[in-house]
Amino acid sequence: GDVYKRQLSYNESTIEVITAPPLVHIPSTKALLTSKVLLAAQNISAYPKGAFTGEVNAESVKDFGIDWVIIGHSERRTLFQDTDDKLGLKVDEAIKQGMNVILCIGEKPEERESGKAWQSVEKQLLFFLDRKVDWKKIVIAYEPITKVTLTIEQVEEMAEQIRKWVQEKVTPEQAEITRIIYAGPVTEGNCKLFMMQKNIDGFLLGEEALSVSYTHLR
Numbered sequence: 529g530d531v532y533k534r535q536l537s538y539n540e541s542t543i544e545v546i547t548a549p550p551l552v553h554i555p556s557t558k559a560l561l562t563s564k565v566l567l568a569a570q571n572i573s574a575y576p577k578g579a580f581t582g583e584v585n586a587e588s589v590k591d592f593g594i595d596w597v598i599i600g601h602s603e604r605r606t607l608f609q610d611t612d613d614k615l616g617l618k619v620d621e622a623i624k625q626g627m628n629v630i631l632c633i634g635e636k637p638e639e640r641e642s643g644k645a646w647q648s649v650e651k652q653l654l655f656f657l658d659r660k661v662d663w664k665k666i667v668i669a670y671e672p673i674t675k676v677t678l679t680i681e682q683v684e685e686m687a688e689q690i691r692k693w694v695q696e697k698v699t700p701e702q703a704e705i706t707r708i709i710y711a712g713p714v715t716e717g718n719c720k721l722f723m724m725q726k727n728i729d730g731f732l733l734g735e736e737a738l739s740v741s742y743t744h745l746r
Contacts, residue, residue, distance in 0.1 A: 670690065670712070
């Protein structure tokens with residue numbers, strides 16, 4: 529435990545670290561890490577408290593001391609049929625409980641190849657705009673599903689379009705403070721280059737986050 533705590537040394541005024549272990553491992557993770565590392569749920573139910581066997585609702589997650597949740601991850605969309613309507617209900621439930629949402633959006637391979645990547649992303653954004661979500665509670669995670677890894681320039685281009693969309697459809701003030709993070713392949717060699725881009729504010733990492741290599745971003 530102490531080894532991990534020593535490795536997690538970073539500037540808290542410029543970097544926020546959130547970890548999203550499987551729900552059953554959250555208590556042990558919480559005990560292992562320092563209090564400055566925030567916890568997120570990987571998913572929540574689309575339904576409130578009630579007779580929904582096997583579901584974990586937002587109120588229960590919040591009561592457990594978790595203030596963040598990932599909603600809309602590509603694996604949830606493709607493997608568990610999380611439709612836009614279901615994701616909308618999940619966002620509503622999370623925000624109702626005062627939670628912050630890491631909202632994953634992105635295009636499919638065929639949409640990128642046909643030049644319709646932005647149309648796909650915008651459609652997803654418009655869905656949540658129509659629901660009148662509290663954008664102050666939303667971090668947008670750009671998670672493209674592609675056959676070929678995108679270049680830093682392509683990711684920045686999409687992040688710029690997303691920020692411009694927030695500026696035009698929500699408010700210019702919200703566009704300034706909205707965090708747009710990249711939920712795609714990142715390496716020790718290029719993560720600093722990503723962070724040098726104007727519109728990329730961070731990362732949603734998978735197993736690569738277990739590497740201590742990213743501590744040099746502090």
